[in-house]
Amino acid sequence: MFIYPKMYRKLKRGPQVILPKDIGIIIAYSGVWKESICIDAGTGSGWLAVTLARLSKHVYSYDMREEFTRIAEKNKEILGLDNVTFKTGDVTKGVDERDADIFTLDLPNAEKALPAVKKALKDDGLVVAYLPHTEQLKKFVMKLEKLGFYDVHCVECIVRDMLVRKEGVRPSTKGLWHTAYLAFARKGAKKIPPIIKTDESFK
Amino acid sequence: MFIYPKMYRKLKRGPQVILPKDIGIIIAYSGVWKESICIDAGTGSGWLAVTLARLSKHVYSYDMREEFTRIAEKNKEILGLDNVTFKTGDVTKGVDERDADIFTLDLPNAEKALPAVKKALKDDGLVVAYLPHTEQLKKFVMKLEKLGFYDVHCVECIVRDMLVRKEGVRPSTKGLWHTAYLAFARKGAKKIPPIIKTDESFK
Amino acid sequence: MFIYPKMYRKLKRGPQVILPKDIGIIIAYSGVWKESICIDAGTGSGWLAVTLARLSKHVYSYDMREEFTRIAEKNKEILGLDNVTFKTGDVTKGVDERDADIFTLDLPNAEKALPAVKKALKDDGLVVAYLPHTEQLKKFVMKLEKLGFYDVHCVECIVRDMLVRKEGVRPSTKGLWHTAYLAFARKGAKKIPPIIKTDESFK
Amino acid sequence: MFIYPKMYRKLKRGPQVILPKDIGIIIAYSGVWKESICIDAGTGSGWLAVTLARLSKHVYSYDMREEFTRIAEKNKEILGLDNVTFKTGDVTKGVDERDADIFTLDLPNAEKALPAVKKALKDDGLVVAYLPHTEQLKKFVMKLEKLGFYDVHCVECIVRDMLVRKEGVRPSTKGLWHTAYLAFARKGAKKIPPIIKTDESFK
Numbered sequence: 056m057f058i059y060p061k062m063y064r065k066l067k068r069g070p071q072v073i074l075p076k077d078i079g080i081i082i083a084y085s086g087v088w089k090e091s092i093c094i095d096a097g098t099g100s101g102w103l104a105v106t107l108a109r110l111s112k113h114v115y116s117y118d119m120r121e122e123f124t125r126i127a128e129k130n131k132e133i134l135g136l137d138n139v140t141f142k143t144g145d146v147t148k149g150v151d152e153r154d155a156d157i158f159t160l161d162l163p164n165a166e167k168a169l170p171a172v173k174k175a176l177k178d179d180g181l182v183v184a185y186l187p188h189t190e191q192l193k194k195f196v197m198k199l200e201k202l203g204f205y206d207v208h209c210v211e212c213i214v215r216d217m218l219v220r221k222e223g224v225r226p227s228t229k230g231l232w233h234t235a236y237l238a239f240a241r242k243g244a245k246k247i248p249p250i251i252k253t254d255e256s257f258k
Numbered sequence: 259m260f261i262y263p264k265m266y267r268k269l270k271r272g273p274q275v276i277l278p279k280d281i282g283i284i285i286a287y288s289g290v291w292k293e294s295i296c297i298d299a300g301t302g303s304g305w306l307a308v309t310l311a312r313l314s315k316h317v318y319s320y321d322m323r324e325e326f327t328r329i330a331e332k333n334k335e336i337l338g339l340d341n342v343t344f345k346t347g348d349v350t351k352g353v354d355e356r357d358a359d360i361f362t363l364d365l366p367n368a369e370k371a372l373p374a375v376k377k378a379l380k381d382d383g384l385v386v387a388y389l390p391h392t393e394q395l396k397k398f399v400m401k402l403e404k405l406g407f408y409d410v411h412c413v414e415c416i417v418r419d420m421l422v423r424k425e426g427v428r429p430s431t432k433g434l435w436h437t438a439y440l441a442f443a444r445k446g447a448k449k450i451p452p453i454i455k456t457d458e459s460f461k
Numbered sequence: 462m463f464i465y466p467k468m469y470r471k472l473k474r475g476p477q478v479i480l481p482k483d484i485g486i487i488i489a490y491s492g493v494w495k496e497s498i499c500i501d502a503g504t505g506s507g508w509l510a511v512t513l514a515r516l517s518k519h520v521y522s523y524d525m526r527e528e529f530t531r532i533a534e535k536n537k538e539i540l541g542l543d544n545v546t547f548k549t550g551d552v553t554k555g556v557d558e559r560d561a562d563i564f565t566l567d568l569p570n571a572e573k574a575l576p577a578v579k580k581a582l583k584d585d586g587l588v589v590a591y592l593p594h595t596e597q598l599k600k601f602v603m604k605l606e607k608l609g610f611y612d613v614h615c616v617e618c619i620v621r622d623m624l625v626r627k628e629g630v631r632p633s634t635k636g637l638w639h640t641a642y643l644a645f646a647r648k649g650a651k652k653i654p655p656i657i658k659t660d661e662s663f664k
Numbered sequence: 665m666f667i668y669p670k671m672y673r674k675l676k677r678g679p680q681v682i683l684p685k686d687i688g689i690i691i692a693y694s695g696v697w698k699e700s701i702c703i704d705a706g707t708g709s710g711w712l713a714v715t716l717a718r719l720s721k722h723v724y725s726y727d728m729r730e731e732f733t734r735i736a737e738k739n740k741e742i743l744g745l746d747n748v749t750f751k752t753g754d755v756t757k758g759v760d761e762r763d764a765d766i767f768t769l770d771l772p773n774a775e776k777a778l779p780a781v782k783k784a785l786k787d788d789g790l791v792v793a794y795l796p797h798t799e800q801l802k803k804f805v806m807k808l809e810k811l812g813f814y815d816v817h818c819v820e821c822i823v824r825d826m827l828v829r830k831e832g833v834r835p836s837t838k839g840l841w842h843t844a845y846l847a848f849a850r851k852g853a854k855k856i857p858p859i860i861k862t863d864e865s866f867k
Contacts (some may be wrong), residue, residue, distance in 0.1 A: 058411045059281045059442055061382075075286040080417065083282030085402045086263030088312035089292055109291035110313045179264075189427045189595040196422040209420035211429070214283065215841055217412035217439055219399040223797030226414070226842035232824055233835035236420055239262055243725030255279030391629030392798040418638055427593030429639035435621055436632035464817045465848055467788075485692030485865030486823065492669030495698055516719045562672035585670075595833045602828040610719035614667045615826035617835070620689065623818035623845055625805040630798045632820070642826055644666055652728040 063102065065133055069126040072102045073161060073185055074234055076214040081159060083209075084239055085181050087111050091156040093173055096146040096168060101127025101139075103159060108139035111157075115139075117146045150175050160184040165191065166198035173202055174240040187235040195238050204240035211236050260273040267307065268336055271438055272329040275305045276364060276388055277437055279417040284362060287411075288384050290314050294359040297378055299371060303403040304330025304342075306362060311342035318342075318358075319350045353378050358367065359450055369401035369429035378443040390438040398441050414439050469508065471539055475532040477663055478508045479567060479591055482620040483485050488646055489612075491587050493517050497562040500581055502574060507545075509565060514545035520563075521545075523551040523552045526664060555578035558582050566590040569596065576640025579608055581650040593641040601644050610646035665828045672711065674742055677748040680733040682770060682794055683843055685823040692798060693817075693848055694790050696720050703784055705755040705777060710736025710748075712768060717748035724764075726749075727757045759784050769793040774800065775807035781810055785851040796844040804847050814851035820845050 060075060073081075081103070089094065090113040092205045095104045098118035104127060108114045116139060118124050126142045131139050144150075146160075154177040162167055165184040172182050181202065186192045190211060199207050212234075216227035263278060276284075284306070290296065296315040298307045301321035307330060311317045319342060321327050327344045334342050347353075349363075350370045357380040363371055368387040377387050386405065389395045395412060402410050409451075419430035466481060479487075487509070493499065496516040501510045502526035510533060523540060524530050530547045550556075552566075553573045560583040560591050566574055571590040578588050588610065592598045598615060605613050622633035630646045669684060682690075690712070696702065701722040704713045707727035725748060727733050733750045740748050753759075755769075755791045756776045763786040774793040781791050791813065795801045798812055798816060801818060808816050825836035 056407055059287035059384075061384075061409075061444070062289050076283065077414070079282035079284075079286030079415075081280065082285050082313075083309070084262035086265050106286070109289075110285075136354040164304075177361075181262075181264075188834045190832050192422055194421065195428050197424070206261055206264075209422050211417065211418045211420060212279070212282075213416040215414045215416065217395065217414060219395055219410075219412050219441075221400070223394050223799050225797045228840065228842055229838065230841040231837065232839040232841075233837055238422075241264070391631045392538055393629050426596050428594045431637065432635065433638040434634065434637075435636040436634055464815055465693035467790075467815075467850070468695050473686050482689065482821070485688035485690075486685065486820075488686075488691050488719075489688030489715070490668035492718075499780040512692070515828075516691075582721050587668075589672075597832050598826065598828055612670075613828075614845070615828050617824045617826060618685070618688075619822040619824065621820045621822065623801065623820060624803055625847075627806070627814075641735055644828075647670070663719050 067126050070099045070123055072100045076212050077234055078106050080105055080212045080237055081183050085157050085183060087157055093157045094150060094152055094155045095159045097129045097162055098123050098127045098141055101130045104131050104139055105134055108136045113138045115152050117142050119145050122239045126130050129226045146171055156180055169198050169202055173242055180242050182240050184238045185235045192236045199240045207240045207244050209236055209238045212228050269333045270329050270330045271303050273302045275303045279415050280437055281309050283415045283440055288360050288386060290360055290449055297355055297358045297361045298364055299363055301326050301330045301344060304333045307342055308333050308337055311339045316341045318355050318356050320345050320347050322348050333374055349374050359383050369398045372401050372405055383445050387441045388438045394437045402443045408446050409433055410443045412439055412441045440459050472536045473532050474506050476505045476529055478506045480569050482618050483601050483640055484509055486643055491563050491589055492561055497604045500556055500558055500561045500564045502566055504529050504533045504547060504566055507536045509542055511536050514542045519544045521558050523548050523550050526553050552577055562586055564588045572601045575604050575608055579648055586648050588646050590644045591641045598642045605646045608637055611649050613646045615642055615644045671709045676735050677709050677738045679708045679724050679732055681709045685821050686843055687712055687715050689821045689846055690792055694766050694792060696766055700761045702766045703761055703764045703769045706771055707732050707736045710739045713748055714739050714743055722747045724761050728754050755780055765789050767791045767818045778807050778811055784853055789851050791849050793847045794844045801845045802822050814852050818845055818851045820849045
């Protein structure tokens with residue numbers, strides 16, 4: 056199924072996972088690095104949490120469903136990680152951590168977690184949500200604006216396989232068209248700029 | 259220009275850079291982590307090199323043009339990194355390092371570097387090339403097969419901005435359609451499987 | 462601006478037009494042909510209306526704003542057409558025609574026209590709406606289902622320019638990412654099938 | 665399989681067909697209309713030929729394989745058309761018709777037909793080729809330039825299904841990523857302009 060990254064081939068997969076393409080954009084856009092403290096909710100199979108743990112200082116990952124935490128713990132063990140803590144709990148009611156650099160959300164009503172996210176992030180800390188539907192994306196962005204987050208930026212990442220053979224180069228016939236939208240924003244007191252600056256009319 | 263990641267806003271930009279979207283896919287698909295040794299050629303402005311340095315153990319980055327190395331050194335300084343070594347030199351003639359985990363190539367004739375890449379990578383080490391044109395992609399893949407690399411996988415990453423406003427949600431009107439193709443492969447002695455397995459006829 | 466089709470280069474352009482790529486999908490998916498009777502609202506610059514007129518028996522095109530009708534009349538004259546009738550009026554209040562084969566909608570609240578569309582179409586007649594935002598698309602589809610239309614099918618058409626030169630083939634760097642979604646449906650009494658049948662989980 | 669256009673549901677399908685999305689772009693970009701004379705090669709199942717026949721004056725469609733001509737004849741009969749002529753023959757050796765408005769090519773080595781195409785088209789007549797691989801696209805464009813065609817324009821049309829349900833709007837998870845590239849050009853003596861004008865650096 057997954058050719059890359061190779062480590063995912065040995066991981067357990069319970070609930071639906073965030074795929075490498077979206078994990079890649081989350082990592083690159085968030086600027087996570089070896090000194091980052093990350094909070095993650097919900098854990099699911101823990102693929103995002105363990106990938107972040109391999110790149111950052113510590114990851115705290117929450118899920119309300121204990122059976123998912125168990126799968127994630129198994130994946131932590133498979134990869135030999137000691138810097139990820141799985142917790143069973145509802146992040147909309149608040150988390151224990153403070154001064155986090157990054158807060159990732161993969162929840163049906165991610166916007167409900169934003170007050171807790173705001174408390175947990177340090178100034179300039181980044182929140183990113185993984186949202187399959189456009190309605191979720193809108194609710195999330197409207198709540199971000201209301202709570203004074205800034206640099207709101209929403210994207211969709213599409214990875215297209217290329218078929219490269221002696222007889223010819225072309226994109227793969229079929230492929231994965233959609234997983235979810237990603238919404239990024241920063242905690243802060245600065246005035247919110249227009250949400251997207253890159254758009255222009257094509258008239 | 260770049261909203262995310264924030265750190266790039268302060269970096270110097272000389273020659274054309276690899277953008278965060280492609281850096282994200284390189285990171286996610288390569289499985290790079292805190293213990294990885296990376297080799298990078300050519301350095302360019304060093305954006306890929308410094309991003310990898312923030313996530314891995316050490317990065318060795320080569321460029322033939324000394325003026326680029328200088329820009330990259332400046333970016334290393336701005337980010338306060340001590341685990342990236344910039345070198346001026348031609349990687350097609352070989353590199354000093356051995357047992358590397360990852361070798362990234364952003365060169366016009368990346369396939370010419372493959373014999374040197376093969377020597378420098380450890381078994382199961384990963385090479386990834388950033389190739390703007392389809393002809394380059396084909397040459398690179400043909401050479402990979404000839405040299406016995408396996409798990410060859412070629413993709414294109416497209417990030418589409420979403421415009422999320424009270425009056426409506428829709429993709430941004432205009433955007434970036436293409437930067438480059440990414441080709442991934444592993445060094446090894448295993449038989450090469452069919453290059454892409456996910457393709458099916460749509461008849 | 463437009464390389465193709467050549468005839469558009471000489472047409473007047475007032476309000477925003479439906480572009481050839483979307484006109485092409487409307488024509489191909491609707492099955493419009495030389496014997497078709499088409500109704501169109503709103504006219505705008507009349508590009509869709511005159512294109513349909515060149516391919517069908519007769520087009521009746523409505524717009525509430527008389528100044529647009531004037532631009533469209535000019536375009537009809539430029540192309541030497543005699544089988545398109547421009548009318549100033551509000552289609553949500555009903556149209557004069559009956560037994561139409563195709564009804565095209567480019568209106569802010571296209572769903573409000575659906576009762577009138579249903580009266581004007583013959584059995585098995587096709588309605589298609591051009592809708593820039595996802596919220597409009599949803600409102601339109603919900604109303605289609607309520608009114609008993611069937612074969613509901615929603616798409617987005619993306620045309621990507623390819624740069625083909627001696628030095629290499631690749632997609633164009635920048636381009637048009639979004640104009641509007643297109644929603645198709647048929648008038649009829651048959652039970653509505655699941656809206657999209659082609660989707661599968663990627664688990 | 666095909667929801668739209670409805671008429672295709674009853675057509676025979678032998679060899680691989682050109683899909684409605686690509687037929688739509690061919691129609692819209694070529695400016696074909698009720699007075700057009702079209703030449704088509706190779707016929708295949710005849711879907712493009714019969715669709716063009718429903719919109720134009722006459723279509724002459726060539727294929728080297730007689731068994732395909734038979735399927736296409738069947739489709740002509742199903743649709744009750746009298747303005748399409750199927751011929752068995754090799755278009756690279758020339759066609760009988762002259763002063764055609766449009767010449768469509770769906771052949772493995774489409775560039776070999778270009779001298780015959782040039783003879784058969786009227787001044788300003790349009791050629792369009794359907795080419796799955798990038799190598800074919802390049803060969804075709806290079807030959808177009810050599811033969812003095814102008815307004816060369818190459819595109820790829822991607823149609824993405826949208827899933828519109830009460831619980832949310834989002835693109836379909838999986839879909840068709842690639843069929844073929846389309847290359848358009850005009851016969852003429854005018855100087856060839858730069859192939860693509862819309863591209864800009866993203867530096």
